[in-house]
Amino acid sequence: MLIQYYIALASALFCIGVVGVLTRSNAIIVFMCIELMLNAVNLLLVAFSKMHFALAQTANAATTAGTDAQLFVFFIMVVAAAEVSVGLAIIVMMYRNVHSADINFLNRLKN
């Protein structure tokens, strides 16, 4: 499968995530959109890893090129898991304080 399709798919998912972040005001949904963007990147990494593998394989059949990318995806998942745990804790905290998950309340930067 042509790599451009994967890139286009990943871009589409990523941009949908961006749109979600920009348009929604519920902190949890914003957070979910961030996860969506992470996954789009993950998908792209895996696609590229297989692309590199395919290229390297023509030169050397026993190559392991591309494993690095997949391990990166693994680490991204690890970090994402940690991030989610902390992020959700923050959202809970915020909800406890302002009784809303609306990020528009988070405009303390204004002052």
Added chain:
Amino acid sequence: MSLAYLVPLFPLLGFLINGLFRNSLSKSMIGIIGSGVVLASFIISVILFFDVKNNGGAVTQYFNFINVDSFKIPFAFQIDALSSLFLLIITGVGFLIHVYSTSYMHEEPAGHFGRYFSYLNLFVFSMLLLVMGANYVIMFIGWEGVGLCSYLLIGFWFKNDNYNYAAKKAFVMNRIGDLGFLLAVFWILSKLGTANYADVFAQTAKLSATDITGITLLLFVGAMGKSAQIPLYTWLPDAMAGPTPVSALIHAATMVTAGIYMIARSHALYSLSDISQNVVAIVGLATALLAASIALYQNDIKKILAYSTVSQLGFMFLALGVGAYTTGVFHVMTHAFFKALLFLGAGSVIHAMSGEQDITKMGGLRKKLPVTYWTFLFGVLAISGFPFTSGFISKDEILLAVYSYNKVYFWIAAFTAVLTAIYMFRLLMLVFFGGFRGTQEQEHHLHESPPAMTIPLVILGILSLIGGFVQLPASFGGHDYLNEFLGSGMANVPAITNENAAAAIKEYYLLGGTVIGLIIIFAATKKFFAVDKFDSEYTGFKKVLANKWYVDELYDAVIVKPLNSIAGFLKNIFEKSGIDGIVNGVGRFVQYSSRQLRLIQSGQVGSYILFMVLSVVMLFWVFWNQEIIVQFLQKIF
């Protein structure tokens, strides 16, 4: 000839010494330095004069004042008949007035005394530079220098606001004239590439008729300002605010004749333009008549003399206008004698009257101030044209020259000469005859001036009487020595001579007419003005004359007020809403736009992210199109 540079150098040194050490030198020391340097200049001027008489004139170049490629303005002095005569007048009369000043200004504190003499020396230096310069640029330096000194000395008593206004008025009016002069010099430079007299006059063929008329008229504008001709004459009467010796030196004998010098110097150009000559003659004639009529009903002794000066300057321009250049210069010389004498005599009177200048409050001073009276009488006789005084000879020559030029001009000029005699005798009668009209205190204080003042008076008095004999008409057994001397340095001068038979008959007519006229005037003025009481209220036409034809008011209404209102408009409307509008508008725009931009900083994380993403889009776009953008930028820069 090699001594020429010393002539202006001495007054310059005097200016520097008196100016820098005015607070540490004693008054007598300042007086000796101030007068001594002018005396030294005078001695050298005499040497130069005889050198010129025997060997002819010469141009001495010292260095290049302006040196740009092929364009050169040399710093050079031209000593010839014309300038050497002016040198004698300036340094000679100047020296006498310096001596007079040492006594007249003695009441001033030492610092101001030194300041006065340094200004006076600077004036003499500038005037010498003006006269000696071998091109128009050097003349302009002197021209501006004397204008500055005139300003400084008119406003010498700077604590009096009116004097400061008078100084400013003189300065501004002179600037108007200077602009004309400057334009003329630019015109000459642009057409010929040189301002040297010799080169310019040798190349007059290269100039078109329009060029010559334009240049000469613009030069005449300069002369109008400096020599107080219509319409720029009003500063001179106001300039009487300065100390009286200053009036005598600057505003009678020397500076105001700079315009005559300049035109006489440029006679080669004026001779080529009938229009300019006519303009000069008419302006001169009109000024002479107007100023004489105003002088009839003035009550301030110095104002009368000031208008008289304006009138006499008009006579000089009339002479120049009809082509009698040497005669005009001759009248400058005789006028320097008798007008300086009259001013110094007036100063002596004012001194005796403790500063009183109103002639209606004087009277009968003949007995108390005998020396002043006699010398003043000589001056009055000379200016009125009493036979065989200097004024008679020079004015007769002018009248004869005018007669052969235009009969109408002649009769107007003759009428003006009669007016001159009338107002001068009125002045004489009011001041020295009749009964004293001042206060008791003034009468008690009356005294003859000290010798430092009377000796210059006597010398000038004698010169006023006999100074004209250098030019005594042949009809009376004389010879035109001065004309010959000046004519030697002036090419293209039309032969104005009074040596022929027809002129001789006119001379006798003039002589007879003058004698009869003066006797009538003497008797009439003695009857009307040698009185114990004098009513200074004027009515009708007299009032118009006493108010100087309302020229100041006219200028005020026609020039000053509109300028003020334009300035007011610019200040209040244009400045406020236009300039300030732009300036404040920029500020307000920045303020407004920043207030709008500030709203972007909403504190909303969402909007920040929005801008971040937009920026990312922009960066992608820029990165992808960088070649196009680079090309575009290269095209711009």
Added chain:
Amino acid sequence: MGITEILFWGLSGLAIFAAIMVVISKNPVHSVLWLIVVFFAISGHYILLNAQFLAIVNLIVYAGAIMVLFLFVIMLMNPNAGAEPQKNMWMKFAGVVTGGLLLIVMISTVRSAVDLENKTALLNTGNIGLIQNLGKVLFNEYAVPFEVSSVLFLSAMVGAVVIGKKE
């Protein structure tokens, strides 16, 4: 068109549709469910790419653990999250336009990139995605980052506890 292509297009369509639904759903719970669908679709892609390990980890960690966590939080707060205050219409519009612009720029970049021409991602075959191969590399070359990530987890756990603690 073989079965892999059909699967690829099907999964892609599903992923994009589900992603859009995540964004436009009013109810956060629905969003979570649609997101799980996205994750499943992406896991399907991983399997297509023969990256079985990541496919499984994706399902377990994301669809299983993280999304459940999300659900818990949503339910802990307020199930009636439909009362989400309306954001400024212009703001929304600007967000959509901006996201669309980003997509256009990316796609056009990809379309015109010479480097990517005729490059394909290997489907079905290729064993680098197998747990056997990844494990070797992970515990040989990436042993230290692996251990460090455990520290990261520990700190994230401590952080979550500290933040979530009631005063």
